[in-house]
Amino acid sequence: MSLFDQVPTVPLDGTFALMEACRVDAHELKVNLTPGIYRDENAKTWVLPSVKQARAALLADQSLNHDISPQLGYPQLLSAARQLVFKDTLDGRFITSMQTISGTGANHFIASLLSSHLRPRTVWVPNPTWDNHREIWRHVDPGIEQRNYPYYDHETCGIDGDALLSTLKEQANTGDAIILHACAHNPTGVDPSPELWEGIAQMCEEKGIFPIFDLAYQGFATGDADNDASAVRHFTTRSSSGNSSTLEFAVAQSFSKNFGLYSERVGALHVVARTRDGAARVEGMLKRISRAEITSTPAFGARIVAAVLHDPVLKAQWRQDLRTMNGRLGDMRKRLYDGLTRRNTPGSWGHILTDIGMFSMTGLSPEKVAVLKDRFHVYLLPNGRLSVTGLTEGNVEYVAESIYQVVKH
Ligand SMILES: Cc1ncc(COP(=O)(O)O)c(C=O)c1O
Structure with a gap:
């Protein structure tokens, strides 16, 4: 008996639960298209070159202390x-x-x-x-x-x-x-x-x-x-x-x-x-x-x-870093679109090209999203949201084929 027995049981947060399920999924072709986290072409979280440089300078600064910030912040x-x-x-x-x-x-x-x-x-x-x-x-x-x-x-x-x-x-x-x-x-x-x-x-x-x-x-x-x-x-x-x-x-x-x-x-x-x-x-x-x-x-x-x-130089690098991330996302959007349309995948896919940012809605029902996960180890949010950041040159064709297999019936 505990005082906390009366605390309601809360289901796991959907996004974190899916990320965890993907993490422990041992399938070699698994693809994580759930989080809004920018990944590079190796599906790794990218450290921006501008951030790397600023971080190195901070770490090298022997005078840096850990005093508390003012109340409004740094x-x-x-x-x-x-x-x-x-x-x-x-x-x-x-x-x-x-x-x-x-x-x-x-x-x-x-x-x-x-x-x-x-x-x-x-x-x-x-x-x-x-x-x-x-x-x-x-x-x-x-x-x-x-x-x-x-x-x-x-x-x-x-x-x-x-x-x-x-x-x-x-x-x-x-x-x-x-x-x-x-x-x-x-x-x-x-x-x-x-x-x-x-x-x-x-x-x-x-x-x-x-x-x-x-x-x-x-x-x-x-x-x-x-x-x-x-x-x-x-x-x-x-x-x-x-x-x-x-x-x-x-x-x-x-x-x-x-x-x-x-x-x-x-x-x-x-x-x-x-x-x-x-x-x-x-x-x-x-x-x-x-x-x-x-x-x-x-x-x-x-x-x-x-x-x-x-810092004007670092800021220019950062602006370039933004373009690098966006360029890769645009490229992945195009490859996914090509992969889907080449297969005559049922559905309308043109918006994949014109949508902006990290995400697109695939229009897949929660049931189809579940099949995608269980049969093909491709992870989307249950509402059909696909995070383009998880696509790479190495997996985009597999993702297109998996979506095609799931929606063709
Ligand atoms: C629309 C939107 N707002 C806010 C956030 C907050 O993110 P963070 O707390 O990491 O800055 C997110 C993160 O996914 C988001 O998608």
């Missing part, structure tokens, strides 16, 4: 992180930036801040979305209702913009929050057009809905970090009816993917306010939340990101 990280998101678009705005435990921590902190102070009745999440959005909000405040807004249209393999806007216009309430993937949407690989972003901004402004940008893949949509910040920057620079936009919003930024620093947990939360007083209050409250939850942020990964972004 200052050089925060200035670089903010510049990477907003560049010079913040005229007349006030922003609070705080280092977080990667993108997950940034999502968590903004959920905590809103839950205790803006008290949204509902948080709107795209259908589909990163599974952890729901977990984070449920964990922070089960009293906040979670609702889906329409996003992916399985017929067109694109976004149903009309349904998205009309649902929110008709059903969202003032004070609600909405999660928006800033670029390279996970899991679908499709992003709103500039016109749709403006429609979303207008709708948020008119209805008084608080936008939260989740920026986990900056650099993976187009290969260029500035282009990939365009939706966020639009929210700061747009004007409505000749006046500057009144929107206040947050950005949850992750450096896991675009620096390959998955285990270092580097991220930042930026909250854009319209008054200096509002920003100061946000800062105070974020410090309080951070003190209670983590006291201070880890510095090693933050120092690496800051070193790269503050």
Whole structure:
């Protein structure tokens, strides 16, 4: 008998469970297409050359100590992180930036801040979305209702913009929050057009809905970090009816993917306010939340990101590293598409070429995904999401053949 006998049994997290199942799968042809982790052509987690250089310099620095960071985080990280998101678009705005435990921590902190102070009745999440959005909000405040807004249209393999806007216009309430993937949407690989972003901004402004940008893949949509910040920057620079936009919003930024620093947990939360007083209050409250939850942020990964972004030579190398990753993903998309269409695989596959970022939806049902795993040892998420990062020249034909075998019946 234990006090904990009454604790509900929680099923394993789907993504981690699949990664573990794949790890222990002894089949020589197994292919892991589940995680959003960039792998190189040998299916190994890539250490970016820019990161390697910055890391070597840090490790060689005998004066480096392990003093605690200031409460908002490592200052050089925060200035670089903010510049990477907003560049010079913040005229007349006030922003609070705080280092977080990667993108997950940034999502968590903004959920905590809103839950205790803006008290949204509902948080709107795209259908589909990163599974952890729901977990984070449920964990922070089960009293906040979670609702889906329409996003992916399985017929067109694109976004149903009309349904998205009309649902929110008709059903969202003032004070609600909405999660928006800033670029390279996970899991679908499709992003709103500039016109749709403006429609979303207008709708948020008119209805008084608080936008939260989740920026986990900056650099993976187009290969260029500035282009990939365009939706966020639009929210700061747009004007409505000749006046500057009144929107206040947050950005949850992750450096896991675009620096390959998955285990270092580097991220930042930026909250854009319209008054200096509002920003100061946000800062105070974020410090309080951070003190209670983590006291201070880890510095090693933050120092690496800051070193790269503050050094013009390393930054140029990093931009090249982004292009290298995107180039390989584009090549794998083409090879998978060719492999599927050469076999006349039933289904529509053109979107594999036009989707962006790490992911594409295959349209495979959970049953077919299970067959793919059990018979062919090819691992996808149950919703049919394929992570292009796990494809290599050595396995892409096998994956195409396996998908063909599973869907041909
Ligand atoms: C959409 C999205 N947001 C946030 C994250 C957070 O990742 P991390 O906490 O590693 O930065 C992920 C990771 O997969 C993601 O896909």
